[in-house]
Amino acid sequence: MKKSKVFWIYVAIALVVYAVVQFMISSGNFDMYYSNLFITIAINVILAVSLHLVIGITGQFSIGHAGFLAVGAYVSAIFTTNLGWPFPIALLMGAIAAAIAGLIVGIPTLRLKGDYLAIATLGFAEIIRIIFLNIDYVGGAAGMQVDYLTTWTYAFFVALITVVVISNFTNSRHGRACIAVREDEVAADSMGINTTYYKVLAFAIGSFFAGLAGGLFSHNFFIIQPSQFGFLKSFDILIYVVLGGLGSLSGSIIAAILLTVISLYLQDFPETRMIIYSLVLIIVMLYRPAGLMGTKEVTDLFKFGKKSKGGNVNE
Amino acid sequence: MEWLQQLINGISLGSIYALIALGYTMVYGIIKLINFAHGDVFMIGAFIGFFAIARWGLGFFPALILAMVVCAILGVLIERIAYKRLRNATRIAALITAIGVSLLIEYTTIFFRGAQPEAYPDVIPNKSFHFLGAQISMQSIMILSVSIVLMIILQFIVHKTKIGKAMRAVSYDEEAARLMGINVDNTISITFAIGSALAGAAGVIFGIYYTKIDPLMGIIPGVKAFVAAVLGGIGIIPGAVAGGMVLGVVETVVSALGFSLWRDAAAFVILILILIFRPSGIFGKNTREKV
Amino acid sequence: MSNLLLKVEDVGIHFGGLKAVSDLNMEMYQGELIGLIGPNGAGKTTSFNMLTGVYKPTEGVITFDGKKMNNMSPHQVTKSGVSRTFQNIRLFKELSVLDNVKVANHSLAHHSVFSSILRLPSHFSGEAKMERESIEFLKIFGLDKYMHELAKNLPYGMQRRLEIARALAAKPKLLLLDEPAAGMNPQETHDLMELIALIREKFDLTILLIEHDMGLVMGICERIYVLDHGQLIAHGSPEEIRHNPKVIEAYLGEEVAE
Numbered sequence: 001m002k003k004s005k006v007f008w009i010y011v012a013i014a015l016v017v018y019a020v021v022q023f024m025i026s027s028g029n030f031d032m033y034y035s036n037l038f039i040t041i042a043i044n045v046i047l048a049v050s051l052h053l054v055i056g057i058t059g060q061f062s063i064g065h066a067g068f069l070a071v072g073a074y075v076s077a078i079f080t081t082n083l084g085w086p087f088p089i090a091l092l093m094g095a096i097a098a099a100i101a102g103l104i105v106g107i108p109t110l111r112l113k114g115d116y117l118a119i120a121t122l123g124f125a126e127i128i129r130i131i132f133l134n135i136d137y138v139g140g141a142a143g144m145q146v147d148y149l150t151t152w153t154y155a156f157f158v159a160l161i162t163v164v165v166i167s168n169f170t171n172s173r174h175g176r177a178c179i180a181v182r183e184d185e186v187a188a189d190s191m192g193i194n195t196t197y198y199k200v201l202a203f204a205i206g207s208f209f210a211g212l213a214g215g216l217f218s219h220n221f222f223i224i225q226p227s228q229f230g231f232l233k234s235f236d237i238l239i240y241v242v243l244g245g246l247g248s249l250s251g252s253i254i255a256a257i258l259l260t261v262i263s264l265y266l267q268d269f270p271e272t273r274m275i276i277y278s279l280v281l282i283i284v285m286l287y288r289p290a291g292l293m294g295t296k297e298v299t300d301l302f303k304f305g306k307k308s309k310g311g312n313v314n315e
Numbered sequence: 316m317e318w319l320q321q322l323i324n325g326i327s328l329g330s331i332y333a334l335i336a337l338g339y340t341m342v343y344g345i346i347k348l349i350n351f352a353h354g355d356v357f358m359i360g361a362f363i364g365f366f367a368i369a370r371w372g373l374g375f376f377p378a379l380i381l382a383m384v385v386c387a388i389l390g391v392l393i394e395r396i397a398y399k400r401l402r403n404a405t406r407i408a409a410l411i412t413a414i415g416v417s418l419l420i421e422y423t424t425i426f427f428r429g430a431q432p433e434a435y436p437d438v439i440p441n442k443s444f445h446f447l448g449a450q451i452s453m454q455s456i457m458i459l460s461v462s463i464v465l466m467i468i469l470q471f472i473v474h475k476t477k478i479g480k481a482m483r484a485v486s487y488d489e490e491a492a493r494l495m496g497i498n499v500d501n502t503i504s505i506t507f508a509i510g511s512a513l514a515g516a517a518g519v520i521f522g523i524y525y526t527k528i529d530p531l532m533g534i535i536p537g538v539k540a541f542v543a544a545v546l547g548g549i550g551i552i553p554g555a556v557a558g559g560m561v562l563g564v565v566e567t568v569v570s571a572l573g574f575s576l577w578r579d580a581a582a583f584v585i586l587i588l589i590l591i592f593r594p595s596g597i598f599g600k601n602t603r604e605k606v
Numbered sequence: 607m608s609n610l611l612l613k614v615e616d617v618g619i620h621f622g623g624l625k626a627v628s629d630l631n632m633e634m635y636q637g638e639l640i641g642l643i644g645p646n647g648a649g650k651t652t653s654f655n656m657l658t659g660v661y662k663p664t665e666g667v668i669t670f671d672g673k674k675m676n677n678m679s680p681h682q683v684t685k686s687g688v689s690r691t692f693q694n695i696r697l698f699k700e701l702s703v704l705d706n707v708k709v710a711n712h713s714l715a716h717h718s719v720f721s722s723i724l725r726l727p728s729h730f731s732g733e734a735k736m737e738r739e740s741i742e743f744l745k746i747f748g749l750d751k752y753m754h755e756l757a758k759n760l761p762y763g764m765q766r767r768l769e770i771a772r773a774l775a776a777k778p779k780l781l782l783l784d785e786p787a788a789g790m791n792p793q794e795t796h797d798l799m800e801l802i803a804l805i806r807e808k809f810d811l812t813i814l815l816i817e818h819d820m821g822l823v824m825g826i827c828e829r830i831y832v833l834d835h836g837q838l839i840a841h842g843s844p845e846e847i848r849h850n851p852k853v854i855e856a857y858l859g860e861e862v863a864e
Contacts (some may be wrong), residue, residue, distance in 0.1 A: 055407075061406075061407055061410070063410075108587070108591045109587070109590070109591070111591075112590055112591075112594065114406045115347075115349050115406060115410065116545075116590055116594060118349070118410060119349065119538075119541065119542075119545070119586065119590075120586065120587055120590045122538070123542070123582075123583035123586045123587055124583070124587065126538075126579065126580070126583050127580050127583045127584065127587075130576070130577065130579055130580040130583075131580070133576060134576050134577060231534065231538075235414055235418070238411070238414075239411075242407070242411050246407065271422045271425045271426040272426070274418055274421070274422035274425075275419060275422045275423055275426060277418065278415045278416070278417075278418035278419035278422065279415075279419060281411060281412070281414070281415035281418070282397055282412055282415040282416060282419065285401070285404070285408045285409075285411050285412040285415065286397070286400050286401070286412065289404050289405065289408040
């Protein structure tokens with residue numbers, strides 16, 4: 001019972017944050033600049049947490065997450081802008097399309113390991129980007145006009161759902177199976193875990209939420225272009241997960257929030273931003289390769305639950 | 316004779332990929348690291364060549380050698396500063412560091428000189444020959460002959476010299492090599508130096524052939540050269556050359572068939588097919604995990 | 607005798623041109639404790655890997671409980687009732703001792719992904735059952751007091767025990783132990799052998815035990831198979847094996863070589 005109590009405390013805190021931000025926006029205290037910052041934070045949290053499931057929990061080194069972001073962004077934009085469907089359904093369609101893309105990419109590539117998997121996912125992400133570049137229906141390189149529909153409410157609740165779903169998944173026999181795959185694939189297989197199934201499942205769930213983030217992302221701009229979904233975008237997401245600490249859900253959330261705020265402040269100096277980014281990345285890897293949080297969670301720091309492992313924000 | 320023309324263009328492009336791929340494959344062979352920064356060493360090589368020719372008035376060969384020397388030094392610095400500590404780190408940490416180094420080189424370059432492209436000066440006379448109906452430019456011949464000479468030198472170093480023997484020993488079994496008295500650290504540094512010098516040469520050649528260079532030019536050729544290395548069997552030197560050539564020809568053919576926007580996808584499709592069906596590459600041997 | 611559980615007929619495997627094991631023939635009956643011994647590099651672990659689906663035999667047939675196992679993957683083999691330990695301990699290091707056992711209990715639980723994500727009642731009852739059962743296994747091995755420690759922080763002997771507890775949590779009919787006493791001192795080894803005898807009784811297990819040390823298996827095994835250079839060179843009761851000239855030669859040869 002204690003576990004679920006801690007969990008609900010966190011949900012309550014999140015809802016308070018939501019209400020305060022929403023109040024500031026609707027009362028006019030936050031202008032576009034700030035509301036955009038909070039929406040971007042929510043989107044990046046979704047991306048970080050969805051990739052955390054794939055890399056941090058299941059140990060599958062995917063570095064092409066922007067590909068699934070692109071699928072969600074384009075597909076949901078087609079549903080709203082070109083077909084006139086309601087935004088929530090369009091978001092869901094984008095996420096489903098991204099999950100299907102995740103299956104198509106995951107089934108053949110997840111038998112690869114380590115570096116090879118990394119480079120294959122990077123390749124697939126690039127193929128997805130080039131496909132959008134070549135489809136005239138979505139505007140090719142010039143990009144696609146998208147209605148501005150994303151609000152703080154949408155962004156916040158999608159982020160909350162993402163965190164709850166992935167945390168619940170992680171703290172179950174299914175999540176344990178994924179962690180076992182991360183720790184030792186051969187041993188996991190010998191203990192009766194269908195390793196292929198869990199790798200593909202984690203990948204598909206990760207892609208689904210990346211697709212949701214894509215829908216929020218595209219409807220937060222007036223135009224989307226394939227060039228927004230290149231290597232750099234994938235690396236951005238990867239950096240949240242790695243800097244936060246591989247295997248730490250709260251770590252990836254914290255890193256996503258911090259880095260989003262930092263890069264907003266540095267947006268007028270893009271080169272400086274990237275230089276700082278890359279230096280931080282190198283220094284953290286050299287001196288603290290486990291990331292800021294290691295595999296620990298915020299909950300561990302406050303000694304709420306018992307000593308733990310894996311990713312248990314609500315344990 | 317259209318196809319012959321395309322073949323020649325493809326081989327010219329392929330030899331650039333091959334030169335970059337050699338560095339990837341050597342580094343991977345010795346420390347099992349995908350050196351993402353390798354494409355950026357190639358970019359630095361192109362810029363050194365540019366400054367040498369356009370600003371300091373050097374000829375092609377002095378510029379080529381200068382670019383190779385500077386890139387060799389840069390490669391060793393990268394290895395000593397960033398990668399050396401990572402020998403026993405996880406693969407993920409190593410790969411992330413390599414991505415970090417890559418971004419650092421790219422954006423430091425942009426920071427100092429801006430992101431605008433630069434037009435490469437003509438150093439090689441723009442003559443061309445006709446051969447069986449195909450047009451062969453002086454540049455193509457130059458590219459090909461420089462690449463071949465460099466590859467022959469590399470082959471000589473790896474197979475006929477003491478340092479080459481050390482490199483092969485370290486890539487086969489680092490611990491055993493160390494016990495046999497080989498200076499592993501130096502051997503790894505020399506591998507980086509040679510690989511980076513080849514990338515530098517590729518940069519100069521690329522500039523001359525495509526005439527336009529910019530600070531982010533290394534990303535795509537870098538990743539494609541890695542594809543070439545995987546295609547040939549990573550860690551295998553002739554494999555990198557063959558992989559580069561195959562990739563160059565395939566890309567040229569895809570463009571010639573009217574799918575030039577899909578050209579970049581071709582490399583990745585090849586990559587994924589090879590990873591799925593023959594992950595050890597054309598020349599590679601299968602290895603299995605010991606349980 | 608009771609019914610036939612495992613039948614291995616003319617099984618062999620080669621990697622490239624190298625024949626690692628060939629013409630392996632074995633039979634195991636319900637409830638037996640069998641030893642598989644042989645000098646280093648004889649092909650014992652390779653045989654284990656074929657029995658558990660890690661390697662696919664290139665020839666012959668493996669039948670377990672009436673089912674052909676040749677093309678099963680390891681998790682299918684485990685689900686049909688064969689589980690194993692590893693010679694070079696392969697615990698899930700960053701998981702707690704309890705969670706290590708829970709992972710092996712995984713395929714005995716039924717709550718679905720949706721149930722877990724939505725936290726339906728079946729998730730809670732399923733997880734509670736897994737926890738109860740896993741703790742029971744830990745108690746048998748005296749590991750329950752380390753329940754919340756990370757597996758990597760256990761002392762070596764305890765890690766070996768956890769390997770067996772984990773394998774047992776998959777509720778196998780046939781348990782394969784790959785050098786379970788490797789690296790243990792005589793006292794620990796003795797305790798472990800008693801424990802093996804105990805779990806065999808308690809869970810009505812059939813056990814195949816790989817051992818490098820011949821003396822050790824003599825005491826507890828009913829029958830022994832001896833491998834050398836990938837070939838079965840002898841098979842029989844401990845007494846027969848002790849006097850078999852081929853076995854003596856294989857082991858003596860090794861001692862001379864060492």
